[in-house]
Amino acid sequence: MKAPEFHKTRRLPPYVFAEVNKMKAAARAAKRDIIDLGMGNPDTPTPRHIVDKLVETVQDGRTHRYSQSKGIPGLRRALAKYYQRRFGVQLDPESEVCVTLGSKEGLANLAQAITAPGDTILCPNPSYPIHAFGFIIAGASIRHVPFTSGTDLIRAFARASEHSVPPPTAMILNFPSNPTAEVCDLDFYKEAVAFAKSRDMFILSDIAYSEIYFDAPPPSILQVEGGFDVAIEFSSMSKTYSMPGWRIGFAAGNKRLVGALAQVKSYLDYGAFTPIQVAAAAALNGPQDCVEELRQLYRERREILVDGLNKAGWAVPRPPATMFCWAPIPPRFAHLGSLGFSKLLLEEADVAVAPGLGFGEYGDGHVRLALVENKHRLRQAVRNIRGFLAKHGEPAALRDLDAA
CATH class of the missing domain: 3.90.1150.10 (Aspartate Aminotransferase, domain 1)
Incomplete structure (x- = not known):
């Protein structure tokens, strides 16, 4: 059988x-x-000063114990400083930041936290696989929205939303995009926030490639007025600092979403190894x-x-x-x-x-x-x-x- x-x-x-x-x-x-x-x-x-901080920290046996699932305070403060420096955005490190085991883990665990079986999620297609499959694993239905160069994505989301039952509860954004390398500007994010508010939806924004750009620096959706009301943003150390195997990323933004992610993570992990988190803070706070x-x-x-x-x-x-x-x-x-x-x-x-x-x-x-x-x-x-x-x-x- x-x-x-x-x-x-x-x-x-x-x-x-x-x-x-x-x-x-x-x-x-x-x-x-x-x-x-x-x-x-x-x-x-990985740059030498980051590796040196890891080696220095790992010599202290006290750092070998369980860490914190939402991230050590020093690393959450470092991420908040980065957002202030890079985007002019203020974050509360306690309630608006959560450290993740890479952005991929954060996206998947947030999907588990906020999804009920049968929920509908809007997702551009093509997109990075976890954007759709994190929600599919959580029991949601994905409404794939064709996304090619020149697509008016918000209008495409609107059409998909009108023909979705039940109405979508969340939408995925990823700029700069993996795989298409498409970028967006603040005007797009303003439109996205207004659309999400009008449909009572959350926005999950993935900006893992925000520091690998060749023209204008890509913005954050949290720069938009009202962004904190509906959006959570995922970023990563992997590409910015050439730290893919270290598995460190972040979620930042809406307190309710960050809190839901932190609550789920508290049942699943004790956070990344503390010396890795200390080294990640050194990367964010140190020379760029x-x-x-x-x-x-x-x-x-x-x-x-x-x-x-x-x-x-x-x-x-x-x-x-x-x-x-x-x-x-x-x-x-x-x-x-x-x-x-x-x-x-x-x-x-x-x-x-x-x-x-x-x-x-x-x-x-x-x-x-x-x-x-x-x-x-x-x-x-x-x-x-x-x-x-x-x-x-x-x-x-x-x-x-x-x-x-």
């Missing part, structure tokens, strides 16, 4: 990235040199040169990859922010879909990318390329892809090969 699937795991689709990851592992086992642009996993080490250096590094990598691929005949837009390029599949390969194209690119060009389908059905015409290899490796990726395109008869790639 076949064992029945568990109710919650039955609601989760097969992990799209698993097929590419399996192929990638097999290729590396066969000693092939795979250039991995698939996962948004920063390749640069390292943030600008990382920003400049990603800018240089962006230029190499985008310029190189465009010259090779693959029209890839230049992202205004994030560490990602959201690339439409070349027309010659459109019939393959994003998974088929990603597998072919890995097999024939030794370059791994993330299929857009993994971010939602409306992402299937794109792949995501992460700027997580050094400049030499990115140039090699461009050469490999140029040869791949030429092999399949892309005229621009053939001309580029001739010129080379």
Whole structure:
């Protein structure tokens, strides 16, 4: 007799990235040199002064005990200072800030805290998977809203809301966006807050990439009048300070939402290891040169990859922010879909990318390329892809090969 699937795991689709990851592992086992642009996993080490603070703190045995699930006071104060410095926003560290084990954990646990079975949530599509699946695991129904460049997202949310039963209780925003790299301005957030208030909805805003920008600094929804009434915002140390494995993030904003998250977390964890939290506070309070250096590094990598691929005949837009390029599949390969194209690119060009389908059905015409290899490796990726395109008869790639 076949064992029945568990109710919650039955609601989760097969992990799209698993097929590419399996192929990638097999290729590396066969000693092939795979250039991995698939996962948004920063390749640069955490800045030295942050590591030194961790090492210093861990020497004190008193820091080895259980920590606090909502975060140590010093780290919550550091996040409040960051918001004041960066956005001109005042936060109460006690009631408007909660430390999370990365923004992903915070989003998922807040979904558990505020969701009743059958609730409807508005979510852009494509989007980072946890935005939708955190709520799906919690028992909600997701109303996927197609989101492409030029989409009037609030108007699209309004249409979706009018045709949703029951009416939506929350909406997800993510700017700068993963995977699309789209950005927004304060006028958009003003419209979003007004819309949420008119529909009695909460807003969950993910700004994990707010410090990786190449034009104007991205804003916070909490800068908008009334933002604290409806919004909670999630941020992360992972990309800003190249600390992905440290698993430190934050939730800030509406007291009711922050309190609900903190209450759920109090039953689930004792918070991150205290020395990690102390080091994270040192990152926020200390010199910020390292943030600008990382920003400049990603800018240089962006230029190499985008310029190189465009010259090779693959029209890839230049992202205004994030560490990602959201690339439409070349027309010659459109019939393959994003998974088929990603597998072919890995097999024939030794370059791994993330299929857009993994971010939602409306992402299937794109792949995501992460700027997580050094400049030499990115140039090699461009050469490999140029040869791949030429092999399949892309005229621009053939001309580029001739010129080379």
